Amino acid sequence: MGGTIKDWLIALLVLAAVMFGIYWFVVRDTPKPEVPAPVTEPAPDTKPSVDLEEPSEPVIPPAPEPSPPKEEPRKLPALNSSDSEARKDIISLSPDGALAQWIVPDEVVRKWVALVNTATKGDLMPKNRPFNNLEGNIAVKELETRADGQKVYVLSQENFQRYDQPVRLFAMVDTDKAVSLYQFWYPRLKQAYGELGLKNKNFHAAVLAAIDQALNAPEIEGPIKLVRPTVYYKFEDEKLEKMPGLHKLMLRIGPDNAARVKEKLRELKAGLQNLPTD
Numbered sequence: 001m002g003g004t005i006k007d008w009l010i011a012l013l014v015l016a017a018v019m020f021g022i023y024w025f026v027v028r029d030t031p032k033p034e035v036p037a038p039v040t041e042p043a044p045d046t047k048p049s050v051d052l053e054e055p056s057e058p059v060i061p062p063a064p065e066p067s068p069p070k071e072e073p074r075k076l077p078a079l080n081s082s083d084s085e086a087r088k089d090i091i092s093l094s095p096d097g098a099l100a101q102w103i104v105p106d107e108v109v110r111k112w113v114a115l116v117n118t119a120t121k122g123d124l125m126p127k128n129r130p131f132n133n134l135e136g137n138i139a140v141k142e143l144e145t146r147a148d149g150q151k152v153y154v155l156s157q158e159n160f161q162r163y164d165q166p167v168r169l170f171a172m173v174d175t176d177k178a179v180s181l182y183q184f185w186y187p188r189l190k191q192a193y194g195e196l197g198l199k200n201k202n203f204h205a206a207v208l209a210a211i212d213q214a215l216n217a218p219e220i221e222g223p224i225k226l227v228r229p230t231v232y233y234k235f236e237d238e239k240l241e242k243m244p245g246l247h248k249l250m251l252r253i254g255p256d257n258a259a260r261v262k263e264k265l266r267e268l269k270a271g272l273q274n275l276p277t278d
Helices: 005-027 083-091 108-119 157-161 164-171 175-194 203-215 245-252 255-272
Strands: 140-145 151-155 225-227
Touching (some): 083 108, 157 255, 245 255
Antiparallel strands (some): 151 225
């Protein structure tokens, strides 16, 4: 082996320098592997679910409307103490209460029953009617003088107009309400009808028969002639004079008013005829 110790020492120093350079330029500049960051639990969320900075108004649901107290069923008054309520019910059939001036205050149920019973034969009650009589006298116009000296008259338009108000009120009656009140009062109507002593008679059938009598009243075209042999006027035509009183009344009120009355009676009949009878 050649060389001295000194040469070996120099060779070792050069080798150490080269190794250091390689470390400095290679190892030092090599990127270090990333070390994952430690995982930490998130801090609990202490923020309230409702924004405390702008508190919202509480939503209050509307309270349900209180139910009205149940009305007690209306009690039917006794026949002998029924006048006030029966009259009030009849008056309520007109929208403005104008029927008040026409309906009598006493024995209301009994008088209407008696009127119906009389009307089934086509007649009229001369007194004790359930309504007040029309004021004033019959209005006529002189038409001619016959060869025998008998004067002939005709019913005037002014006479027909005397009936305009009661006919108007009758035509304005609430049919459904009238039928309802009829059903309510029927036990008392039946009771009063029984007081007449009629056997095997049905008041409901009597009502329908009375309506039919009015509906069957004849309709006369042209002027209705009258004569006055005594104090009272009579129809010149003997056939008309022999008619029942209800038919005569339908002529006296005039053709227009008679048509309105019949129209209303047909409405009432349609509402009444399907009701159960006694």
